[in-house]
Amino acid sequence: MRLSVGLLVVALSSSFNAFALADPGRGRFHVKEAVHVPRGWVEHAKPAPDHTIVLRIGLPQPNFPVLEKHLYEVSDPEHGRYGDHLSKEEVEDLVRPHPDSLEAVNKWLVSHGFEETDIARSPAQDWITLRLPVVAVEKLLDTKYSVYKHIDSGDTLVRTTSYSLPAELHDHIDVIQPTTMFGRLKSARSTLLFNDNDEDDTVALSKAKTTADNIAATLTNQVSGAVVDASCNRTITIKCLQQLYNVNYTPQNVSTTPQIGITGYLEQFANVQDLTSFYTEQKPEAVGTSFTYVSVNGGENPQNLSQSGAEAALDVQFAFGLAYPIPGVFWSTAGRPPFKPDTSTPTNTNEPYADWLDYVLSQKDADIPKSISTSYGDDEQTVPRSYAIRTCNQFAQLGVRGVSVIFSSGDWGVGDGNPDPATQECITNDGTNRTRFIPVYPASCPFVTAIGGTENIAPEVAVSRFPSGGGFSDYFPQPLYQLVDVQKYVAALPKGTYKNLYNPLGRAFPDVSTQGDRYRIWLRGIARSIGGTSASSPAFAGLIALLNDARAAKGKKSLGFLNPLIYSAKTRGVWNDVTVGKNPGCGTQGFNATKGWDPVTGLGTPNFGKLFDIVV
Incomplete structure (x- = not known):
């Protein structure tokens, strides 16, 4: 039995012109995450502006401590709830972002010209996935990407060492990748x-x-x-x-x-x-x-x-x-x-x-x-x-x-x-x-x-x-x-x-x-x-x-x-x-x-x- 499962993203139109719009709130950007280039990696080149990046935006899960409490109770053999696992729907309810976070992030994306059809959301809406050219990501995150090369293996990754977000978004976004991750899954x-x-x-x-x-x-x-x-x-x-x-x-x-x-x-x-x-x-x-x-x-x-x-x-x-x-x-x-x-x-x-x-x-x-x-x-x-x-x-x-x-x-x-x-x-x-x-x-x-x-x-x-x-x-x-x-x-x-x-x-x-x-x-x-x-x-x-x-x-x-x-x-x-x-x-x-x-x-x-x- 073979099932083909594609990444849940929707390609932006090649004629998408929203990125030519003025960048709203540019002066309000603050660094969200920054790293040093790990040992063994060197900056190698600049990526082509149309290099495609599948961007994943993680929204906060305010009720995760409740999920964690459930996890330990249903996994503890001495607890009365041992084995009483949660359903898919119950888990998704617990990891769903706060409505304020959804509203703030949606407003931000709309301000950059995105429409709902451009966005893929996880069932719990705690992950947003976009597929867009690197030049657009750079504008969205007020950053610059480079091609980094791993000296020993020759592996290359398109990464940045920092990215920024408008100050009002910092509490509504946990993480955005691929940005600062230099991992080499092995x-x-x-x-x-x-x-x-x-x-x-x-x-x-x-x-x-x-x-x-x-x-x-x-x-x-x-x-x-x-x-x-x-x-x-x-x-x-x-x-x-x-x-x-x-x-x-x-x-x-x-x-x-x-x-x-x-x-x-x-x-x-x-x-x-x-x-x-x-x-x-x-x-x-x-x-x-x-x-x-x-x-x-x-x-x-x-x-x-x-x-x-x-x-x-x-x-x-x-x-x-x-x-x-x-x-x-x-x-x-x-x-x-x-x-x-x-x-x-x-x-x-x-x-x-x-x-x-x-x-x-x-x-x-x-x-x-x-x-x-x-x-x-x-x-x-x-x-x-x-x-x-x-x-x-x-x-x-x-x-x-x-x-x-x-x-x-x-x-x-x-x-x-x-x-x-x-x-x-x-x-x-x-x-x-x-x-x-x-x-x-x-x-x-x-x-x-x-x-x-x-x-x-x-x-x-x-x-x-x-x-x-x-x-x-x-x-x-x-x-x-x-x-x-x-x-x-x-x-x-x-x-x-x-x-x-x-x-x-x-x-x-x-x-x-x-x-x-x-x-x-x-x-x-x-x-x-x-x-x-x-x-x-x-x-x-x-x-x-x-x-x-x-x-x-x-x-x-x-x-x-x-x-x-x-x-x-x-x-x-x-x-x-x-x-x-x-x-x-x-x-x-x-x-x-x-x-x-x-x-x-x-x-x-x-x-x-x-x-x-x-x-x-």
């Missing part, structure tokens, strides 16, 4: 591993079983007591995850619509032939089945085997394989740099998860999968705080509607994403050039569940080939659900450890972990080994889909926003504590895994069977 590594001579074919599993470190037939995890095939110490399969995490549940598949979803970005395409090869090897009963593909904003999913993406292959194969026969959906969202900024062709602003959020929030409650995994993120500091807060609040809207939103925590430890620790530059981009650990967004959003990575079986330790992302947000305060656990960890650190390098009162991540390395996937017709918290997130999402299925079979609601449950006293015994490992970066050893919560593996890895007994 996959959480998904590093491919190749054996000698690029050999990693159908004999890899049998080879793994005969290696010197896997002579024993089984291994026993000392924490959980799980008995696991010894080959899992080298190669992770669906069976390995089921054994290690005590998964012994056959889905009832009570839903005919997708109940687990994978987001695909950056032209990562999910190939059905590769999925079939994966199922043939690891899930024979699933052979002949596939997934629903949905295009968001023109996203594609070509089935040429040579275009199969490693990230997409990993995500759909393990998420849907673990959850089978629960139906799944793969969203392909268009947009990525680099692009040619000298043309009038609409180009994405490298914020595709905002496009995806627009799409999924507009869907009926019954049509949204209740477990969704995303394996992408940005350095938090490259996402303007105002924009991070607004998109984070959109994740909260999904949570209160009963959706578990799951993100990988990143694969660069406390660093900036450079795989070579020796060349990491952990420097703030606020003009002070301070050395600072670099948290990852959206993993740092308090309304999502962030998943770290582990490796090995007996014992399970923090992944080491790439350091699992983790740390503390500089944008979001520490939520109450994790305050006790996190502050216990912070208090135990030697006095002065990493002083001024992190925010000890920030939202801490990851929340929990799963295996994150040596996953056996099929890519472009060949079996490969792959690693990253890109693997941890879809695996965890698959487990949540199973729990939701079991709850649905008993007439119970989906788990929804998971974090209050994860940190509750009710689930203290369901996490396999991981106490060995660290996440180095920024020229440091990073944080250490230790007893209890830590910013490397969170509270540990799941014991599905115990969790099942509690929530089902």
